[in-house]
Amino acid sequence: MKMLWFIPTHGDSRYLGTSHGARVADLNYFKQVAIAADTMGYEGVLIPTGRSCEDPWTVASSVMGFTQRLKFLVALRPGLITPSQYARIAATFDRLSGGRLLINLVTGGDQAELEGDGQFLPHGERYAQASEFMQLWRDIMAKSHTGESHDFDGKHLQVKGARLLYPPVQRPYPPLFFGGSSAEAHELVAQQMDTYLTWGEPPAAVAEKVEGVRRRAAELGRTLSYGIRLHVIVRETEEAAWAAAADLVSYLDPEVVARAQSTFAKMDSEGQRRMAALHAGKYNPENIREGLEVSPNLWAGVGLVRGGAGTALVGNPQQVADRIKEYAALGLDYFIMSGYPHLEEAYRFAELVFPLLPLSVRERLGQPSLTGPFGEIVANNHVPSANSAANSTGKTAAASEPSVLARAAS
Structure with a gap:
């Protein structure tokens, strides 16, 4: 989870x-x-x-x-930037972040918005284009680990000798x-x-x-x-x-x-x-x-x-x-x-x-283990109890649980 x-x-x-x-x-x-x-x-x-x-x-x-x-x-978003350029963008972010990139492919949305971005394909054709895009993007990213170039000749997309010199940290791709x-x-x-x-x-x-x-x-x-x-x-x-x-x-x-x-x-x-x-x-x-x-x-x-x-x-x-x-x-x-x-x-x-x-x-x-009291010190001297508030107010058991930091320290 x-x-x-x-x-x-x-x-x-x-x-x-x-x-x-x-x-x-x-x-x-x-x-x-x-x-x-x-x-x-x-x-x-x-x-x-x-x-x-x-x-x-x-x-x-x-x-x-x-x-x-x-x-x-x-x-x-496929279709707005070329797969080769998106591969470079994604690989650079993955490298600079230390492998912390996840990719969320987005193909749909408001038709008026899509047309404003230059995307005029109907629903079914957008998915066909997206399929070609992702196949090409994945191949470029995967081959970057071996230094290979890639050719692709599809209905919507074509490249010749596409090559990514700086591969992503995550293999074969984020x-x-x-x-x-x-x-x-x-x-x-x-x-x-x-x-x-x-x-x-x-x-x-x-x-x-x-x-x-x-x-x-x-x-x-x-x-x-x-x-x-x-x-x-x-x-x-x-x-x-x-x-x-x-x-x-x-x-x-x-x-x-x-x-x-x-x-x-x-x-x-x-x-x-x-x-x-x-x-x-x-x-x-x-x-x-x-x-x-x-x-x-x-x-x-x-x-x-x-x-x-x-x-x-x-x-x-x-x-x-x-x-x-x-x-x-x-x-x-x-x-x-x-x-x-x-x-x-x-x-x-x-x-x-x-x-x-x-x-x-x-x-x-x-979180990393931390020691010491959690919550504001009472009267400059007393460490607050996790259960005292719940006992006095009748709040739910979950509300009386220590914070995430406190649980990590316990």
Whole structure:
């Protein structure tokens, strides 16, 4: 089980769909989120792509030096830059980061956005182009370790004597991640990717998708790993978590929801269609769970105005941990999480939920052993007890757990 966080290069806020409570998303903020994720023991961070985002490769390169172990899941869009150039970019980042690059292939999105970037191919042809792109990219990266050059003559792409002189640290190339719900997406991931990602649908739907990809990969003699992309709203009690979810959409204008859903409906993404189908644009400010809690503790409210991943796990620490373990039982290894605002929630999720994950995961997420008291010293003399607050306030057992740092020291 590998836990990743998210760097919000398209902006961050305490509230969805409004500028109220928004904060400046600049290098200093991205750096803070990355350092928080690195400090708390996350495996890595996902950095998104699209015209609504800062460039992911520039952001990853800018914050890389402020972290020690954190990996960077960076988006790669086929068809916008040549495979040879992308191979050099990826190999350089992998070398300079000490082998901390993960690649997230992105083929879909808003058709208007794609056309603005010069990509006019329809859905099926985009996948055919992406398949050629990845085959060429993989061959160039793999042959860089032996100094070989590579020729390729496909329908969409051609190179002659492509050669990468500085190979990546990871062999044969950095791990490849891909998410998609269409038949073309499943075929591409089964053939060429290492990890299949799904957005946060109910467990039964996720199980069906994973099984389909697993079966197709097995027919090709390949074995993949699997992951899920989710938001999370965790608080010490279930009531507080749902109150936080209501607060997140408390400034949401129904007209903004309608405009967002109209935009999403124009996309040719099967994954976006499935996200929208979970809530059908229904929003009742008086009862934010009505029509939006699509599975126990799985809330589709984020997708009312946010494209892509639109569901969140909502609940107390034990409930969120149980839902994560439920997905893990389906064969999922990677959990890419996020929450609003991303800096504070990176700490909250780690402190409340990491202690409830399986022991092997807790040990891997633990930080270097530190000695000394944890928490503010009481009256300049007394070391605070981990259990005293829980005994006096009646908070959940998970809330009384020591922090990740404290557990690592114990």
